[in-house]
Amino acid sequence: MDIIFFGTFMHSTKEHSLQILENHYIGINDGQIQFLTDKEDFERLAAKFSYNLQSVRHLKPGQFLIPGLVDTHIHASQYPNAGSKMDLPLLDWLEKYTFPLEAKFSDLEFAEKCYRKVVARTLKNGTTTACYFATIHPESSLKLGEICDEYGQRAYIGKVSMDISSHSNYTETTEKSIRDTRWFIESIKKLNNPLVTPCITPRFAVNCSPSLLRALGNIAKEYGGLPIQTHINETVRERESVLKLFPKHDSYAHIYESFGLLTNKTVMAHCVYMNDCEFDTFKETEAGISHCPTSNTMLQSGIMDLRKSLDKGVKIGLGTDISGGYSASVQAAIRDGVGASKTLGMDKSKSYKPVDFKELFRLATLGGSKVLGLDDKIGNFKVGKEFDALLIDLTVTDSPCDIFGDEISEDLLQKFIFLGDDRNIVEVYVKGQQRLQNNNFLC
Ligand code: GUN
Ligand code: FE
Numbered sequence: 434m435d436i437i438f439f440g441t442f443m444h445s446t447k448e449h450s451l452q453i454l455e456n457h458y459i460g461i462n463d464g465q466i467q468f469l470t471d472k473e474d475f476e477r478l479a480a481k482f483s484y485n486l487q488s489v490r491h492l493k494p495g496q497f498l499i500p501g502l503v504d505t506h507i508h509a510s511q512y513p514n515a516g517s518k519m520d521l522p523l524l525d526w527l528e529k530y531t532f533p534l535e536a537k538f539s540d541l542e543f544a545e546k547c548y549r550k551v552v553a554r555t556l557k558n559g560t561t562t563a564c565y566f567a568t569i570h571p572e573s574s575l576k577l578g579e580i581c582d583e584y585g586q587r588a589y590i591g592k593v594s595m596d597i598s599s600h601s602n603y604t605e606t607t608e609k610s611i612r613d614t615r616w617f618i619e620s621i622k623k624l625n626n627p628l629v630t631p632c633i634t635p636r637f638a639v640n641c642s643p644s645l646l647r648a649l650g651n652i653a654k655e656y657g658g659l660p661i662q663t664h665i666n667e668t669v670r671e672r673e674s675v676l677k678l679f680p681k682h683d684s685y686a687h688i689y690e691s692f693g694l695l696t697n698k699t700v701m702a703h704c705v706y707m708n709d710c711e712f713d714t715f716k717e718t719e720a721g722i723s724h725c726p727t728s729n730t731m732l733q734s735g736i737m738d739l740r741k742s743l744d745k746g747v748k749i750g751l752g753t754d755i756s757g758g759y760s761a762s763v764q765a766a767i768r769d770g771v772g773a774s775k776t777l778g779m780d781k782s783k784s785y786k787p788v789d790f791k792e793l794f795r796l797a798t799l800g801g802s803k804v805l806g807l808d809d810k811i812g813n814f815k816v817g818k819e820f821d822a823l824l825i826d827l828t829v830t831d832s833p834c835d836i837f838g839d840e841i842s843e844d845l846l847q848k849f850i851f852l853g854d855d856r857n858i859v860e861v862y863v864k865g866q867q868r869l870q871n872n873n874f875l876c
Contacts, residue, residue: 435865436461436820437484440492442469443846444500444813445795453842458489459498461820464865469814495828495836497845499794500813501561501587501821501863502763503801506662506702506723506752508566509577510535510544512551514756519731523668524639526732526757528600535568535593536603544573548580551761555586557855557872558762561821561863562587564662564700564723564752564805566634569593569605571613575620582626585868587821589660589700589805591634592617596645611648618656628864630660632700637664638675638688650693660698660806662723665689666711667703668734686711695720698806702752703728704742705735712745721748721804724796726769728757736777739770739788750801751793767793767850790847824860825849829871831856 442454458475460467468478479486492498511531518530538544548567555563563581565588567574574592581588594610595603605613614633621631633653635641641649653659665685666672675685682688686707689695697719704722707715715722724737734757742749751766752758758766770793778787802812811821827836827845834852836845849857861869868875 435463437489438492438498439489441497441842442814443497443842445799446813446815450791450795451843451846455842459814460484461865464819466814466816466818466820469816492824493826493828494838495845496824496826497842498814498822498824499846500798501811501823501861502559502797503562503750503805503812504555504560504753504763505564505700505721505750505801505804506725507555507563507755507761509548509551509755510538510566510568511756512547512554512761515761516756516759518756519759522670523732523734523757524670531756532600532603536600538568538570538573541573541576544568544570545576545580548573548577551755552577552580552584552586553874554761556584556861556868556874557858558764559823559855559858559861560586560761560763561823561861562801562805562807562811564589564632564660566591566593566662569595569603569610569613571617571620574617578621578624578629578631581629582624584874585628585863585866587628587811587863589630589632589662590621591632591662593634593636594645594649595636595640597642598640607642607645607648610645611652614649614652618652618659633659633661633694635663635694637671638678638685639671643679643692646689646692646694653696654693658696658698660700661694661696662700662702663689663694664702665704666706667729668732669706672706684708684711684714686714690714690718700750700804702754703734703737705729705737707742712742712747715747716745719748721750723750723752723804724770725752725754725758725766726773727760727766728752728754730769730773731759732757736773738777739774740786743788743792748800748803749796750804751797762854763797764850764854767797770796790850794846794850820862820865822862823858825853825857826859827853827857829856829859833857
């Protein structure tokens, strides 16, 4: 037995957006959760497996464990712009700020500097799994994979593909995009790290020719079903241009579907302007949504109706969407998701139920794991899953929030989400390996 904790565990299940287990024991062996049990059963298990009771770590009041956070959509290469340059809508913002920044990643030294910072920052903020966009450059995209490997973060890494309608110094030919994508996949595979996976990444239909989209769909299939990520229905202008570019298709979702890009491992960012047929297509193909509320507000893209999307029964996770979103913390996406849903609820009838923090916490953990097709491995503390977890401590001396000692566990979690930050994330575990202790890396 590697680790045993005793204390309070909070996570989500299919049935419960928030399940709180107090006075429980969790046992982790070789990175996997071997048991999660109450006191009575622990004594039986301890006898059965001859556990050393001295090695149990007792959590203190104000401390609890939650699953690691899953960021289903983050542009690692846009991290230098995070927190700035948010004065334009999407298509102008891409032209003026984002493509010129991403073009700089042809310089491997610059790329390494940025990627080290973003991986360190997200891990400190409790992102144990990230689904990253890099840039069109294969070597620097590989560098991002190597850095995740070094830091021990679980990650999907996408070398971006885009062969039309971009700046002349930030575009690729169709052939080069395909060749570089193959090279990138092979190179990531050579890292031989089960936590780091290549992800097929057409930027979006505005920037990809039909032949590139078709080739990328084929490559995903050829490699036995690689994950796929892109953007869809983020803004009205983008949706209109795409439907003009592909006049033979009746919806944006059908465009991606027709090229084999909607699968049970597809992450579709934004989905603000979806029609009912598109939701049906998502359900049929089992494609998932990455909800990015911070970005949707900051780029003035729109407010996704999260309640409606949940009612449609599609898979949904949360994304920071750096740097459309300004924060590298999934906590911020939870907060902004609550705010966006309440804002939308103001205009609706009284029967409309805004999505609460517990449901958003589920999206940030279990929901994200489903969208990435990783829910057999991560997302909650179910026995048999890998132990990706955060030890939260609301009593640290420099805590940004105050507690009064009589809070119920649910309120402690809520305070952490709304008032806490990385100072409260005192330990970070990925697959049972501790990666961070009080903001210091252990790798
Ligand atoms: N659509 C295409 N590219 C991007 C991007 O970099 N950020 C966002 N938010 N939307 C996009
Ligand atoms: Fe994005």
